[in-house]
Amino acid sequence: MNNMDNIQKRLLEEVADLHEIPEGAYNIRSNGEGAGRRSTEHIEITTKTDKPGIDIHIKDNTVRESVHIPVIISQTGLTESVYNDFFIGENCDVTIIAGCGIHNCGTQKSEHDGIHTFLVGKNSRVRYVEKHYGEGDGRGEVVLNPQTIVHLAENSYLEMDTVQIKGVDSTIRTTRGDVADNATLIVKEKIMTHGTQHAETDFIVDLNGVNSGTHLVSRSVAKENSTQMFRSNIRGNNACNGHSECDAIIMDNGKVAAVPELEANCVDASLIHEAAIGKIAGEQLTKLMSLGLTEEEAVEMIVNGFLK
């Protein structure tokens, strides 16, 4: 980490809020290479031998520990697919912070496709935080296609918070989940696109267990000429509860499409989808302007609050 230049350090700050070496286990990948790693007594990080990426083994009963695995790219034209597999034991309570920051000031495309697989053991709780960020004044595209695959064992819980606010030209975010008895998968995503960016979200969750549940929440803002597509498919294969919610603000010439799909394969499955797409309500602007904000300031406050 000490060998990093200022651009790399700033990217690290953006995606992982890291100013210095984090506490706990970590693995930092920079321009396709390892830039630092630490395993701990309960969390072991090893390099994959068959393909790029790492395995993270978290022992049974690991509680109140965290893993940071940020990826940063400042080299134009770098394209990589990285496989990170998390093997989380039973009765754990851990936080995993991932994220990818790309600085592309060249003319070639920079792309990072992170494929994250989580095998969550019985009775474990995982909080997974993921942030994507792109910058650079070159004409080269910034492309991020994260895939998240979650297997939840009985009575386990995974909450995924994913944020992509700035600078990513093209993204296809794929999430797959299967949920066993009494287990719950929560996904909260926040996306803002501008310019001619395009973002796609694609969730498929199988609620296989008795009393399994999922809650997918997407909040997004599409500005200027950007486009977004939200697809979700919740399959209720047992007595379960599934809920998906897509809430989008469109501005300028932004376009958002939502294609929700619910599949009840069991009579005791209870599945709900809500979608709301529209511009900022005029009365919201009026209210904030009557408190002294200009129209532009009111728009900013509404958008910031919406994506907070």
Added chain:
Amino acid sequence: MLELQNISYTVTDDGKNKEIIRDVSLKLEDDKFYVITGPNGGGKSTLARLISGIVKPDSGKILFDGKDITDMSITDRARNGISFAFQQPVRFKGITVKDLITLAAGDMSTADACAYLSEVGLCARDYINREVNASLSGGELKRIEIAVTMARSSKLTVFDEPEAGIDLWSFNNLIKVFDRLHDKLHGCIVIISHQERIINIADELILIAGGRVTKTGSKEEVMPLINSGNWAVDSCDKLNI
């Protein structure tokens, strides 16, 4: 303080022009508590929207502290000391009570601003971090709207039917809240209301029907007219029903 000079406002509905406000002239003075009352559809809320700048008159002038604000934006009117509590408060996803109170209060500390929540019967600790979204009931939202508006401590504050949706128990406190606000602010307070108990605490009543100011004066002067119901008949006559 505020002067409306020959204000008229027309909307187009189904291709027909409908005059909502007809040549209204009014003078509101500093440190006075006004209640605007009158039948539904008479133009009361439109008058409040004209004062706050949400709609602009077709003709006439609005003066605030002697300055012509007829063409001034909502923002500039707010910054110059006009506050407006909506009849139907707005919901926001992700914006908290604290965000609105802090914005309204300006330099005031959050702790002081929170006192306004307590005044309207909401425990600040329970509400300050709540989002102003659909999870709040209509009554809660209404009380937050009143607290946020009070926190601005403006020279002129207009409340559009603040009692609507508020339960009887809270309503008793609301009367005290407006009374205290009047003592504290020394500004001009205008409340649009149908409630006799709010009317009772007014320095002056303004009766609006059919888009016109039918009568202004003390409670003693205006109430007999309200009780006689004559103003409603006048309104019907104008529509030739």
